Amino acid sequence: xxxxxxxxxxxxxxxxxxxxxxxxxxxxxxxxxxxxxxxxxxxxxxxxxxxxxxxxxxxxxxxxxxxxxxxxxxxxxxxxxxxxxxxxxxxxxxxxxxxxxxxxxxxxxxxxxxxxxxxxxxxxxxxxxxxxxxxxxxxxxxxxxxxxxxxxxxxxxxxxxxxxxxxxxxxxxxxxxxxxxxxxxxxxxxxxxxxxxxxxxxxxxxxxxxxxxxxxxxxxxxxxxxxxxxxxxxxxxxxxxxxxxxxxxxxxxxxxxxxxxxxxxxxxxxxxxxxxxxxxxxxxxxxxxxxxxxxxxxxxxxxxxxxxxxxxxxxxxxxxxxxxxxxxxxxxxxxxxxxxxxxxxxxxxxxxxx
Amino acid sequence: xxxxxxxxxxxxxxxxxxxxxxxxxxxxxxxxxxxxxxxxxxxxxxxxxxxxxxxxxxxxxxxxxxxxxxxxxxxxxxxxxxxxxxxxxxxxxxxxxxxxxxxxxxxxxxxxxxxxxxxxxxxxxxxxxxxxxxxxxxxxxxxxxxxxxxxxxxxxxxxxxxxxxxxxxxxxxxxxxxxxxxxxxxxxxxxxxxxxxxxxxxxxxxxxxxxxxxxxxxxxxxxxxxxxxxxxxxxxxxxxxxxxxxxxxxxxxxxxxxxxxxxxxxxxxxxxxxxxxxxxxxxxxxxxxxxxxxxxxxxxxxxxxxxxxxxxxxxxxxxxxxxxxxxxxxxxxxxxxxxxxxxxxxxxxxxxxxxxxxxxxxxxxxxxxxxxxxxxxxxxxxx
Ligand SMILES: Cc1cc2nc3c(=O)[nH]c(=O)nc-3n(C[C@H](O)[C@H](O)[C@H](O)COP(=O)(O)OP(=O)(O)OC[C@H]3O[C@@H](n4cnc5c(N)ncnc54)[C@H](O)[C@@H]3O)c2cc1C
Numbered sequence: 001x002x003x004x005x006x007x008x009x010x011x012x013x014x015x016x017x018x019x020x021x022x023x024x025x026x027x028x029x030x031x032x033x034x035x036x037x038x039x040x041x042x043x044x045x046x047x048x049x050x051x052x053x054x055x056x057x058x059x060x061x062x063x064x065x066x067x068x069x070x071x072x073x074x075x076x077x078x079x080x081x082x083x084x085x086x087x088x089x090x091x092x093x094x095x096x097x098x099x100x101x102x103x104x105x106x107x108x109x110x111x112x113x114x115x116x117x118x119x120x121x122x123x124x125x126x127x128x129x130x131x132x133x134x135x136x137x138x139x140x141x142x143x144x145x146x147x148x149x150x151x152x153x154x155x156x157x158x159x160x161x162x163x164x165x166x167x168x169x170x171x172x173x174x175x176x177x178x179x180x181x182x183x184x185x186x187x188x189x190x191x192x193x194x195x196x197x198x199x200x201x202x203x204x205x206x207x208x209x210x211x212x213x214x215x216x217x218x219x220x221x222x223x224x225x226x227x228x229x230x231x232x233x234x235x236x237x238x239x240x241x242x243x244x245x246x247x248x249x250x251x252x253x254x255x256x257x258x259x260x261x262x263x264x265x266x267x268x269x270x271x272x273x274x275x276x277x278x279x280x281x282x283x284x285x286x287x288x289x290x291x292x293x294x295x296x297x298x299x300x301x302x303x304x305x306x307x308x309x310x311x312x313x314x315x316x317x318x319x320x321x322x323x324x325x326x327x328x329x330x331x332x333x334x335x336x337x338x339x340x341x342x343x344x345x346x347x348x349x350x351x352x353x354x
Numbered sequence: 355x356x357x358x359x360x361x362x363x364x365x366x367x368x369x370x371x372x373x374x375x376x377x378x379x380x381x382x383x384x385x386x387x388x389x390x391x392x393x394x395x396x397x398x399x400x401x402x403x404x405x406x407x408x409x410x411x412x413x414x415x416x417x418x419x420x421x422x423x424x425x426x427x428x429x430x431x432x433x434x435x436x437x438x439x440x441x442x443x444x445x446x447x448x449x450x451x452x453x454x455x456x457x458x459x460x461x462x463x464x465x466x467x468x469x470x471x472x473x474x475x476x477x478x479x480x481x482x483x484x485x486x487x488x489x490x491x492x493x494x495x496x497x498x499x500x501x502x503x504x505x506x507x508x509x510x511x512x513x514x515x516x517x518x519x520x521x522x523x524x525x526x527x528x529x530x531x532x533x534x535x536x537x538x539x540x541x542x543x544x545x546x547x548x549x550x551x552x553x554x555x556x557x558x559x560x561x562x563x564x565x566x567x568x569x570x571x572x573x574x575x576x577x578x579x580x581x582x583x584x585x586x587x588x589x590x591x592x593x594x595x596x597x598x599x600x601x602x603x604x605x606x607x608x609x610x611x612x613x614x615x616x617x618x619x620x621x622x623x624x625x626x627x628x629x630x631x632x633x634x635x636x637x638x639x640x641x642x643x644x645x646x647x648x649x650x651x652x653x654x655x656x657x658x659x660x661x662x663x664x665x666x667x668x669x670x671x672x673x674x675x676x677x678x679x680x681x682x683x684x685x686x687x688x689x690x691x692x693x694x695x696x697x698x699x700x701x702x703x704x705x706x707x708x709x710x711x712x713x714x715x716x717x718x719x720x721x722x723x724x725x726x727x728x729x730x731x732x733x734x735x736x737x
Contacts, residue, residue, distance in 0.1 A: 245669060252644035256640070326629075334629060
C-alpha cells in the first residue's frame with residue numbers, strides 16, 4: 001500500500017512545472033486577458049510537445065496510455081501557474097470519453113490529434129451551455145441530461161461571453177445534439193465523466209489555492225507595518241495556517257479522487273464530489289485570506305493576485321459547487337447509514353481519544 | 355499509488371479481524387475510572403498482550419510485532435471498527451514507551467513489558483499551574499545529588515492518575531541554564547514518599563484529572579531519561595507521539611458520524627441543510643484519512659513527513675466537535691437530559707465536552723496553529 005506518486009510521475013510533473021514557470025505565469029496570463037477571444041495560444045504547442053495531452057490517450061493512438069493519477073500533479077501545476085488553456089477538457093475528459101465511447105471513426109479522428117496537440121477539446125457539462133474555449137474548440141464533449149455527446153463546430157452555435165476570468169474565453173453553446181452526436185445514453189457513463197471533470201478540476205484548484213497562499217505568505221513576510229513584518233501578527237498567521245490546513249486536506253482528497261476515478265473504485269463518485277467540494281473550500285479560504293491580507297494593493301488590476309482570485313472563483317463553480325457536492329454526498333451517506341437495520345451504537349466512543 | 359493491501363497485510367488484517375471477532379466483549383466494559391472497570395480493562399489488555407496484539411508497532415524485542423506505521427494503522431482500523439474497548443495504557447504505549455525506546459538506557463527499557471500488560475500504568479506530569487502552553491517555563495525543582503535527585507513542586511491536570519504506578523515528569527534541574535536547557539525528564543514511581551495526588555473533578559463529570567504535589571520526592575539519578583538537562587528534547591519526542599495517536603483513526607470518526615446520523619429524525623433526512631452538514635463531515639473525515647495515509651506512506655518509506663503531518667490534531671479535534679454539535683442540534687431538548695431516553699444518545703453532552711478538551715490538551719489548537727504558521731509556513735516568530 002502506497003499513497004504517493006511514483007518517481008516517474010513526480011519527475012514528469014516537476015519538469016512540467018519548470019516549463020510553466022518559464023513560459024506561463026502572470027505575464028502570459030495578462031496577455032491572454034488582454035487578447036480575450038482574439039487570443040492565439042503560444043503555450044499550446046509547448047504543452048503538446050511536453051506530452052501532456054497524450055498522457056491519457058491509449059498507446060495505439062499515439063498516447064502514453066496513462067490514467068488520471070499520472071496527471072494529478074501536472075494539473076496542480078497548471079493551476080499554480082495559471083494556465084488558461086482547456087487542459088482538463090483536452091487532456092482528461094476528451095481522451096477518456098472518446099476513448100471509451102467513441103466510434104472507431106471518432107477514435108481515429110480525434111485521439112491522435114489530441115495527443116499531438118492538433119485538436120483542442122472542450123467540455124460543456126453545465127445545463128447553461130457555458131463552455132470554456134467554446135469558440136476555439138475543435139471538438140466538445142457535451143453532457144446533455146444523462147447523455148454524452150460529441151459535438152463539432154458545425155453542429156454548434158456559439159455566443160462568446162466575457163467571464164470573470166477573461167482568459168477562459170467563455171461561450172454559450174447551443175448544440176444540434178442528436179443520434180449523430182450521441183456517444184452514450186448510459187447514466188453511469190455520464191456520472192463517471194462528471195467525476196473525471198470534478199476530480200481533475202479539484203487538482204487544478206488545489207494549485208490555485210497553493211499559489212494564492214504562497215503569494216500571501218511572501219507578502220506578509222515582506223510588508224511591514226507598526227515597525228514589524230505583518231507575518232508576526234498572530235491573527236494573520238492563524239488565518240494562513242487555516243488556509244494551509246484546508247489546502248492539504250483538499251490535496252489529499254484530490255489525489256484519492258484521481259486514484260478512485262482511475263481505478264473505478266466503488267466510491268469514485270463520492271470521492272470526486274468530496275474532492276471538488278474540499279478544493280472549492282481551499283480556493284475560497286485562500287482567496288479571501290489573500291485579498292484581505294494584501295490590503296489595498298491586492299485590490300488593484302496591476303497586482304497579479306486577482307488573476308488567480310478570478311480563476312479560483314471561475315473554477316469553484318465548474319463541475320459542481322460546494323453546496324451541490326456536499327448535499328449529494330450527505331444524501332448518499334444518510335441513506336447508507338440510516339437504512340433500517342443499521343445499528344445504533346451510541347456516541348460512547350466519541351471524545352475518549354486521550 | 356496503490357491502495358491495495360499486500361498479501362502479507364491482508365492476512366495480518368484477517369488474523370486481527372478474526373481474533374477481535376472472537377474476543378471483543380459483547381457488552382461494553384465498566385468505566386475505567388471505577389475499580390471494576392479498571393480490572394476489566396486490564397484483563398482485556400492482558401488478552402491482547404498474550405495474543406501479541408498489545409503494541410503491534412513496537413519492535414519484537416520489546417513485545418511488539420515490529421510492524422511499520424502503515425501496518426499498525428491497519429490494526430487500529432480493525433480495532434476501532436470492531437468496537438473493541440478503549441486502551442488502558444495509552445500513555446505508556448503511545449508516549450513514554452516509544453520515548454524510552456528512543457532515549458532510554460537498557461535499565462529503563464526494562465520498564466517496557468509491564469506497559470504492555472498494564473501491570474504498570476503511566477501518567478504524564480508535564481503541566482504546572484503556571485506552565486501550560488508555555489511548558490518550558492515549568493518550575494518544579496529537581497536538586498541533583500551524587501546518585502539521586504530530590505524533587506519539589508506541583509504539577510496539574512494529571513490524567514489517568516487514579517491507577518497510575520509511574521509518572522513521567524519534567525523538572526528543572528538547572529535553574530541557571532536558559533529556559534529550555536535546564537530541564538530533565540524523570541521517571542517517578544507513584545509510591546515514592548512525597549508523591550500526592552489530589553483529584554480535580556472535571557466539568558463533564560467524567561474521568562478525573564488531578565493536582566500532583568511532589569514534596570522531597572527522591573528518585574535515583576538513573577531514572578533521568580536522555581541525560582540531565584536534556585529533558586526538553588526528550589519531551590519533544592514524547593509530544594510528537596502524543597499528537598499522532600494511533601487510536602484517532604478515520605474509522606473512529608466514521609463511527610461518531612454514524613451515531614450522529616442515527617439521531618437525525620426521520621422527517622429531516624431529506625432536509626438539504628442536514629444533508630449538506632453530513633456531506634461536509636464525511637468529506638472532512640475522509641480528508642483526515644488521506645492526510646494520515648500520506649504521512650504513513652512517507653514514514654514507511656523513511657521520508658521526511660510533509661506539511662499535512664503537522665495538521666492532523668487541529669483537524670480531527672475540531673471535526674469531532676462539529677459532528678457532536680450537529681448531534682446535539684438533532685436532539686434539541688432531548689440532548690439536555692443526562693440519562694437520555696433516546697437510544698444512542700445517553701449523556702451526549704459529556705462526550706461533547708470531552709471533545710472540547712481535545713482542543714486544549716496535547717498542545718492547544720492555538721499552539722498547533724502557531725507551529726503550522728512558524729514551522730511549516732516559515733512565518734516570522736511573533737516577539
Ligand atoms: C482533559 C485534560 C487532560 C489533561 N491531561 C494532562 C496530563 O495528563 N498531563 C499534563 O501534563 N497535562 C495535561 N493537560 C494539560 C494541558 O496540556 C494544558 O491544559 C494545555 O497545555 C494548556 O495549558 P493551560 O491549561 O495552562 O492553558 P494556557 O496555556 O494558560 O492557555 C489558555 C488559552 O490561551 C491560549 N494560548 C496560550 N498561549 C498562547 C499563544 N502563545 N498564542 C495563542 N494562544 C495562546 C491557549 O491556546 C488557551 O486557549 C490536560 C488538559 C485537559 C483539558
